[in-house]
Amino acid sequence: MMKNNISNIVINIQTLFDRAGLSLPFSVDPQLEITGIADNSRSVAQGNIFVAIRGTNTDSHQYIGDAVARGAALIIAETAPSDTTVPVILFDDTRSILGKIAHAWYDNPTRGMIVVGVTGTNGKTTSVHLLESVLKTAGYNTGVIGTIEYRFANEHIKADNTTPGAIALAKLFGQMKEAGVNAVAMEVSSHAIDQKRIDGIAFDACLFTNLTQDHLDYHGTMKTYADAKYQLFSRLLPQAQKIGKITSAVFNIDDETGCDFFKKYPGEKSSFAIDNPLAKLRPSAIEANANGMRFDITSLPIHIETFLVGRFNIYNILGVIEVALRLGISLEVIAQGIHNQKTVHGRFEPVPTNLPFTVLVDYSHTPDALQRALENARVLTQGKLIVVFGCGGDRDKTKRPIMGHIAAALADSVIITNDNPRTEPPESIAEAIREGVQQVRPDMEDACTVIDRRAAIAKAIELAHVGDIVLIAGKGHEDYQIIGTVIHPFDDRLVAAEYLKAREEAEVSH
Incomplete structure (x- = not known):
């Protein structure tokens, strides 16, 4: 039966x-x-x-x-x-x-659909959203599995993990197949690869964005972290080849680990970069402002116009272009699909305001991501750059002073606050961050600690003036804060909007 x-x-x-x-x-x-x-x-x-x-x-x-x-x-x-x-x-x-x-159990649903896996420390979410937009523009019925949510047809399922457990993931693909989905873009975390949650998925293409410090509380060393990422290419793509799929691997070779992966991966592969002249895809004639970017590709007759900003998003777009080409999608459709993607929640996302300064919410919770976000905000700001951030508790402790150092070096004002402290004392996390700040600013001028994240955001908005940028970093799309073992409702975007509105009303009344 x-x-x-x-x-x-x-x-x-x-x-x-x-x-x-x-x-x-x-x-x-x-x-x-x-x-x-x-x-x-x-x-x-x-x-x-x-x-x-x-x-x-x-x-x-x-x-x-x-x-x-x-x-x-x-x-x-x-x-x-x-x-x-x-x-x-x-x-x-x-x-x-x-x-x-x-x-x-679900009759191997991924064997009958296109599946693209994106892995790397930073850029997974934006790359997956861009891929979804390109695939939709190409006429596919799409599904998305990622940090923010799992999405297909009319279903929006809040994500508990970037990549679900093996049984839940298989069921999700089964539901997608039943709903008529024929192309899925998914984020693939190092934990999921290492724990083999993704075994059984028949990938068509896999994209590597970059590797920077994160998850050392789990992996122990950067080498172990890199080895876990590489398994997506060395172990999972060959599994798909065995059942008849033609697979491709795409690597960012401006990234040292990506370059190593590209050199040693024996299968069908391609590369992209901004600086490395050996890459297949490189951008040229880059123009950028606060409203978006436009650029060409040196080796292709394609012109890209995007609402996304920042050098890191050029990398994300390049990777998506190459994956889409590998899937046989035309240049015209690729360009239109990238243009169709307006913003990504919690990724350098502006909070609407009529005040003469900008507030951005970004998920940058690693040293490299924070550095990239601050560098891109610096290019855009006409005034001062104010950053509000903390570090998660019960996670990699070594990155805390590093992130403090980065913030102090790149921002004009630094407000250290809570992230998700979990079971650690918030003050001890802040103190570790402060150690890095003091390496750059021993006198702590324009740097302070406000443990309560709501109060920290309020202070940043209070400090902002014409032409300034306030970067609220670390939580991005998250709508919660974990204090102890209790999950409290908290959304940086909503809190910022609340204080922006209050300041607007106060200035009108005066």
């Missing part, structure tokens, strides 16, 4: 393993009916497969007994349990197997 609708699937184990490209042991009844897949024993239902995973903090092999008690019909594990009443299939790497059988 097989029921194929998304919400109510029952598949025999032989069919599932055939779809996943796995061999079923003779000891397992090929007609065994499976009703679902779970990697958490508490979510196991009658007839499910339970996949035991060795995690960072817990090993779910210890919960096999609980999964069986809840009705698991089959166990997939790396080591055999001491005693169980249901069949057990052993694999060396159950993380990878989970992704493959999860996608097989």
Whole structure:
């Protein structure tokens, strides 16, 4: 018996393993009916497969007994349990197997659609939004998976993670296929690659934006971080090739890691850069102001006009152009698709105001991203540059003084504040940032700490004058703040708009 609708699937184990490209042991009844897949024993239902995973903090092999008690019909594990009443299939790497059988459960939806994966420290979200716009302009029914949301047809699902877990991700692709989606642009985080959440996805193209310091609390070293990113190209693209897809890899070779990846990747590949003369795509005749940019491509008869601003967005656009070319999209459609993308939420996003200065909200929460945002804001400002930012708690502590140093070196005024402190004391995070500030400004003139983020934003807007730019950095699109273990509503854009309106009204009344 097989029921194929998304919400109510029952598949025999032989069919599932055939779809996943796995061999079923003779000891397992090929007609065994499976009703679902779970990697958490508490979510196991009658007839499910339970996949035991060795995690960072817990090993779910210890919960096999609980999964069986809840009705698991089959166990997939790396080591055999001491005693169980249901069949057990052993694999060396159950993380990878989970992704493959999860996608097989939904009949491998990505094999019948275009899937582009974008990875890198910065630029993933903007690149994915640009890709979506180009693909839509080319006539595709698109889906997006990323930091802000998961989006397709009329569905908008708030993102819990940049890249969902393996089972949730497979289900999402299944829903997209059912809704008629035939092209998906997705952000791929280093965590998702390392944890093999994306195994089972048949990628057509993968884009590398850059690699700068981030997530060292998880990866430990920049080398380990880079190695995780490279797996998208070295491991996932060959998997797609095995099932018949023609794949491409696109690299930013102004980035040192991107250049290394480009040199060692053996498959079909291409490159882009602003400075490196060896790149296939490079911009020329760049014109930019606060309202957008225009430029040409040295090797192509294409003229780009965009509402996006900043050197970092030239990189994002170049990568998208090359991916789109690899997908067979025409230059005219590519240019129009890029022009159609107005802004990206929380990415150098202006907050509307009638006051004679500019307020920008940006997600720059890494040293490199903050530096790029400040450098681009500096080019645009006619007055002073004021930055408000903090660093997340329970995350990489080494970047805090670095970001303080960058802010003090590039901004005229620095306001250190809360980001998502989580379980760390906000004052200790601010003090670490202040150490970097003091390297540049020992006397702390034009630099202060205002722990309350709302008050910090208010102070920045109060300080701003004609021609100034206020950059509120670190949280971007986020509409929450995590203090302790409690998630509080908080949106930089709304808070800034509130204080801008109050100042407008106050100035009118005077």
